[in-house]
Amino acid sequence: MPAKLPYYLGCPAWSNRDWIGTVFPDGTAPADLLRKYSRLFNTVEGNTLFYALPPAATLERWMAESAPSFRFAPKFPKAISHERRLHSAKEESKAFFKVLETLADGDKLGLSFLQLPPSFNINNLDTLTKYLKALPKDYAFAVEPRHISWYDQGDNEKRLxxxxxTLGMDKVIFDSRPLFSQEADDHEEQSAMERKPQMPIRRVAISQHPMLRFIGRNDSDKNHVWIKEWAPVINKWILEGKRPYIFAHAADDAYAPFVARRLHQQLAKVNPLLPQLPDFESDRAKSAPDQEQLDLF
Structure with missing residues (x-):
């Protein structure tokens, strides 16, 4: 991934073994997946932290294996957000902040995001306010609301x-419109439709790191309408001096890197000064001479 890319682009994870042979070379060892991934993309959603915090030795290994310009985007643990619901979570928060501190000391910390439970609504604003105001001031944060009361286009939304x-934080934009745009093509898309929410879309950057989680279909061509819509918005943020975080998902995340690349390719049409992404393994395979043709000579 070119260090000069003026925004962060990544996927939900780096360890998808389905990418071996398509995104990564055949024979790539599981232990090399982060190293390979961080040469293609410059960030990753830290979804694993939602379930369990890694020990310090694991964090040190991640930082050593990833490219210098790479940044992790940790997700707050569910013990804080979904189990404690931001109440009496001092010890859990302290442990999470230690992870952020370690990544920051290694110059590998990106935007951290707090996903609120689906039932956490505007009536919980005081709880959210108290928790957010107590967060460390040295790190960048974003909040992902998942209850419709936060999106009333009125007083509730304005208060959030x-x-x-005021706190210099951003609001995560969760765009699952592509996924729900038509009937499922396969089991993975049907399963994703049953799990993923449909949230109102706000194309607004509140602070310096707007965050878009784009939930695409497995067939990248079917995401084009929404990718084309987002490209000028993202470019506007870049031109304003912001550093967006863009995460590409697919119903089957075997296809997520291809959704991410399609996003970047469309953005590059709007902003031709952007560098190209490195080739995937499938690109090299397509450009290699056909052996049967070579045998003719």
Whole structure:
């Protein structure tokens, strides 16, 4: 991944073995997946932290294996957000902040995001306010609301946006419109439709690191309408001096890197100064001479 890329682009994980032979070379060892991934993309969603915090030795290994310009985007543990619901989570938060500190000391910490439970609504604003105000001031944060009360286009939404603006935080944009745009093509898309929410879309950057989680279909061509819509928005943020975080998902995340690349390719049409992404293994395979043709000579 070119260090000069003016925004962060990544996938939900780096350890998808389905990418071996398509995104990564055949024979790539599982232990080399992060090293290979961080040469293609410059960030990753830290979804594993939602379930369990890694020990210090694991963090040190991640930082050593990833490219110098790479940044991790940790997700707050569910013990804080979904189990404690931001109440009495001092010890859990302290442990999470230690992870952030370790990544920051290694210059590998990106944007951390707090996903709120689906039932956590505007009536919990005081709880959210108290928790956000107590977060460390040295790190960048974003909040992902998942209850419709936060999106009333009125006082409720303004109260949240004003809070985030005051604290210098961003609001995660969760765009699953491509996934739900038509009937499922396969079991993975049907399963994803049953699990993923449909949230209102706000194309607004509140602070310096707007975050878009784009939930695409497995067939990248079917995401084009929404990718084309997002490209000028993302480019506007870049031109304003912001550093967006863009994460590409697919119903089957075997296809997520191809969704991410399609996003970047469309963005490069809007901003031709952007560098190209490195080739995937499938690109090299397509460009290699056909052996049967070579045998003719």
């Amino acid at each position: 946006d004003d809070l985030l603006e």
